[in-house]
Amino acid sequence: MAKHPEPRSFPFLTLLVVTGLSAYAVFHLRAVLAPFFLSVALAYLLNPIINWMESQGLRREAAVVLFYIVVAGSLTIAAQQVLPSIKEEFTDLKASLPVYLDHGQDTLMRTHAKVLHWLPMDPTTAKGYTEKIYEPLIEQIQNIPSYLLGLFPFLSLFFLIPFITFFLLLDWHNILSGFIQLCPGRYVEQVLYIIAEVETSLGNYLRGAMIVVAAVGTASYVGLKLLGVKYSIAIAALSGVSSFIPYMGAIVGAAVGCVAAWVQSGSILAGLKVVLLFTVIRLADEAFVQPVVSKHAVKLHPLVYLLSLMVGGELFGFVGLVFAVPTACILKALLKVGWEWYTTEGYLAAPPVDGESSPYT
Amino acid sequence: MIKFLKRLFTDPELQKKKVFLRSLELFNDLSSRDLGFLVRSLHTRTYKEGEAIFEEGDIGRAMFILETGRVELGMREQSGKTRKIFTLEPGDFFGEMAMLERLPRSASARAVERAHIHLLYRANLEEILHYHPRIGVSIMTHLAQLMSMRLRHANKLSLLHQPPTYG
Numbered sequence: 001m002a003k004h005p006e007p008r009s010f011p012f013l014t015l016l017v018v019t020g021l022s023a024y025a026v027f028h029l030r031a032v033l034a035p036f037f038l039s040v041a042l043a044y045l046l047n048p049i050i051n052w053m054e055s056q057g058l059r060r061e062a063a064v065v066l067f068y069i070v071v072a073g074s075l076t077i078a079a080q081q082v083l084p085s086i087k088e089e090f091t092d093l094k095a096s097l098p099v100y101l102d103h104g105q106d107t108l109m110r111t112h113a114k115v116l117h118w119l120p121m122d123p124t125t126a127k128g129y130t131e132k133i134y135e136p137l138i139e140q141i142q143n144i145p146s147y148l149l150g151l152f153p154f155l156s157l158f159f160l161i162p163f164i165t166f167f168l169l170l171d172w173h174n175i176l177s178g179f180i181q182l183c184p185g186r187y188v189e190q191v192l193y194i195i196a197e198v199e200t201s202l203g204n205y206l207r208g209a210m211i212v213v214a215a216v217g218t219a220s221y222v223g224l225k226l227l228g229v230k231y232s233i234a235i236a237a238l239s240g241v242s243s244f245i246p247y248m249g250a251i252v253g254a255a256v257g258c259v260a261a262w263v264q265s266g267s268i269l270a271g272l273k274v275v276l277l278f279t280v281i282r283l284a285d286e287a288f289v290q291p292v293v294s295k296h297a298v299k300l301h302p303l304v305y306l307l308s309l310m311v312g313g314e315l316f317g318f319v320g321l322v323f324a325v326p327t328a329c330i331l332k333a334l335l336k337v338g339w340e341w342y343t344t345e346g347y348l349a350a351p352p353v354d355g356e357s358s359p360y361t
Numbered sequence: 362m363i364k365f366l367k368r369l370f371t372d373p374e375l376q377k378k379k380v381f382l383r384s385l386e387l388f389n390d391l392s393s394r395d396l397g398f399l400v401r402s403l404h405t406r407t408y409k410e411g412e413a414i415f416e417e418g419d420i421g422r423a424m425f426i427l428e429t430g431r432v433e434l435g436m437r438e439q440s441g442k443t444r445k446i447f448t449l450e451p452g453d454f455f456g457e458m459a460m461l462e463r464l465p466r467s468a469s470a471r472a473v474e475r476a477h478i479h480l481l482y483r484a485n486l487e488e489i490l491h492y493h494p495r496i497g498v499s500i501m502t503h504l505a506q507l508m509s510m511r512l513r514h515a516n517k518l519s520l521l522h523q524p525p526t527y528g
Binding site: 177192 | 371372375394400401404405406407408409412413414415416420421422459472480484485
């Protein structure tokens with residue numbers, strides 16, 4: 001056999017520098033990159049469907065276009081059913097928002113006066129303390145319309161994300177093959193191992209999250225509708241989307257739904273019913289949905305969940321909260337692979353097999 | 362018209378890969394549909410002449426199917442030199458032990474000419490076994506038959522090289 005040059009060692013330092021620079025770039029470009037990351041996640045979720053269509057003999061381009069046509073058709077039919085309700089809710093909210101805000105401000109003022117009356121201290125000192133609590137609350141209520149307007153730029157994502165996803169789905173195999181082709185030949189198996197581990201943990205998390213979002217959103221809509229709360233579609237959508245962040249779906253749904261029900265009916269009992277509804281939804285999620293979802297998912301300690309959410313929120317704001325847990329899943333998979341390499345690579349020996357000494361018959 | 366539509370919607374590359382895979386003994390039991398699923402589970406890479414595919418002692422995680430080109434398998438001798446033990450031709454597969462055990466590779470593999478190779482990664486085979494058990498069982502049965510054949514051959518060789526016993 002011809003003598004070949006010894007293979008070079010793995011360029012860990014280069015990898016470290018490239019990873020560091022990439023992390024720095026991602027941090028500074030986070031606002032721009034968020035739609036791309038969301039599109040990658042969506043493409044990743046949809047890829048098995050396109051793969052299945054491809055395995056049936058369809059050309060990938062045809063499979064992607066056909067899938068988009070089917071989804072667009074289904075969404076158009078669904079929108080025809082749901083859009084009138086959304087429009088009705090929106091028109092109603094536009095008309096009643098100032099009334100609700102005034103009502104909220106009045107309620108806060110009245111409770112402020114009551115609290116001042118109850119507090120066993122000098123009224124001027126008590127007012128100083130309570131105003132510190134109440135003034136920011138009143139300020140936040142006044143800011144609600146601008147917060148709602150601030151949500152409109154996010155609507156552009158509904159067009160941008162499917163657009164980017166389309167091209168990612170078309171070139172998914174080429175991107176992966178190109179990456180594998182770039183890796184040094186000897187490390188292809190290891191790179192595939194990393195991809196498989198990340199795919200397992202991230203894929204299970206994303207698929208699980210989608211199931212939770214759909215389940216919480218649907219249950220919230222049905223529950224709120226039964227309780228007769230107005231704007232049930234908006235509150236259920238908010239609660240469903242917030243479920244991407246663990247434990248947040250029920251909290252956001254209960255908080256917004258409670259205030260809405262309280263203001264609409266003028267009774268605190270209606271608000272408490274909504275809180276009870278979201279408590280039941282949370283418990284049902286824990287009892288019935290989570291066991292199915294987390295069966296194959298990466299097990300993250302609740303403290304790791306919390307820490308990743310805090311770090312993600314601190315570094316990247318709302319986007320950081322959404323991507324915190326998937327990033328923790330990826331890091332855990334990478335750590336697992338790294339540790340396995342460190343402990344096993346080159347040190348494994350064939351285990352003794354029972355009956356090894358008996359002749360093969 | 363039908364021909365035009367067929368050309369527009371069907372993937373000729375997939376058909377080519379299916380024909381190649383069906384020509385291998387390992388996959389000749391699989392139906393066209395099964396081969397479609399299998400193709401989607403394979404990763405493909407082109408290795409340059411002289412490029413290492415794996416080294417003796419690396420942990421095996423994939424099986425390799427050679428479509429074009431030639432690959433040499435070699436073993437390290439005590440002197441440190443690598444001794445050639447086999448040359449693989451198109452249609453051969455190697456590294457299949459990684460499908461059954463998580464142990465260091467017993468030989469090195471290197472492309473002696475530009476080689477187009479399909480990789481079946483163990484996690485992909487496990488996925489096939491889970492979601493398409495018929496395909497997975499067929500592959501595993503062929504691998505088991507191959508191992509059995511090699512073991513019989515090794516037994517025969519060890520008997521031939523045993524010193525004779527008297528009395």
